[in-house]
Amino acid sequence: MFHRVLWKTLGFMGYTIQYGCIAHCAFEYIGEFVVCSGPSMEPTIVNQDVVFSERMSRHLCKIKKGDIVIAKSLYDPNMNICKRVVGLEGDKICTSAPSGLFKTHTYVPKGHVWLEGDNPRNSTDSRNYGSIPYALIRGRVCLKLWPLQSFGTLGESPTKRIIKNQSDSNSD
Template sequence: MLRRMLGKTLGFVGYTIQYGCIAHCAFEYIGEFVVCSGPSMEPTIVNHDVVFSERMSRHLCRIEKGDIVIAKSPFDPNMNICKRVIGMEGDKICTSAPSDLFKTHTYVPKGHVWLEGDNLKNSSDSRSYGPVPYALIRGRVCLKLWPPHGFGTLSESPTKRIIKSQSDSHSD
C-alpha cells in the first residue's frame, strides 16, 4: 500500500517536473503573454491590453526599427517595459526634452537600441534613461490578443518618428 502510494507520488512529481521544464522552455525561447499597464504606448497599446511577445526575433538578432519590444527596465530588473524601437546601434537620434525646447542629437552605441513610448508626453523612455542594452530586450510584440475588438497585428507608430534609411530597406 505504502509502496504503491509512493510510486504514484513520485510519478506525479516526475510528470510535474517534465511539464514544468517544457513550459519554461516555451516561455523562454518561443514567447509569452504579457498584460500591459500604463499610458506610455497609447493609443497603440492601452492599459490592460494583452499581447503576445515572441522571443525568436531577439535570439536571431532580428529586432528592427519600428518594432514594439518588451524589455527589462534599465532601473529595475524586476520590472518590464513595453516600448517601440526608434533607433538601432549607429543611428543618429534627434531627442528633445519633455518641454520640446532643447533638441539634441544622440548616436546609439554598439549593442544598444533607442526605445520610446508612442505617447511621447506620458512616457519614461530612452529620452530619460538613454540607450538600452540589446541584452535587456526580452521579446518582440507581434500580436494584440485582448480586447477582442483590437485583436491582430500592431500598427505603425502614430508619432511617425521612425525614419528608415536606404540601408534599412531590403528590397527597393
C-alpha cells in the first residue's frame, strides 16, 4: 500500500513539474496576459485594461517605433511599465520641459530605446529617466483583451510623437 501511494505521489509530482515547465516556457517565450494600471497610457490603455504581450518580437529584435511594450522598471525590478517606443538606438529625440520652454535633443545610445506614455502630462518615462536598455523589454503589446468593447489591436499614439525615418518607411 505504501509503495502504491508513493508511486502515485511521485507520478503526480512528475506531471506537476512537466506542466509547470511548459507553462513557464509559454509565458517566457510566447507571451503573457497583463493587467495595466495607472494613467500614463491613456487614452490608448486605461486603468485595469487587460492586454496580451507577445515575447517573440523582443527575442527577434523586431521592436519598432510606435510599438507599445512592457518593460522592467529601472527603479523597481519587481514592477513592469507599459510605454510606447518613441525612439530606437541612434535616433535623435527632441524633448521639452513640462513648461514647454526648454527643448533638448538626445541621441538614443546603442542597445537602448526611448519610451514615453501616451498621456505626456501624467507619465513618468524616458523624459524623466532617459533611455532604457533593450534588455529590459519583456514583450510587445499586440492586443487589448478587456474591456470587451475595446477588444482588438491598439492604435497609433494620440500625441503623434512617432516620426518614421525614410529608412523606417522603406522597411515596412
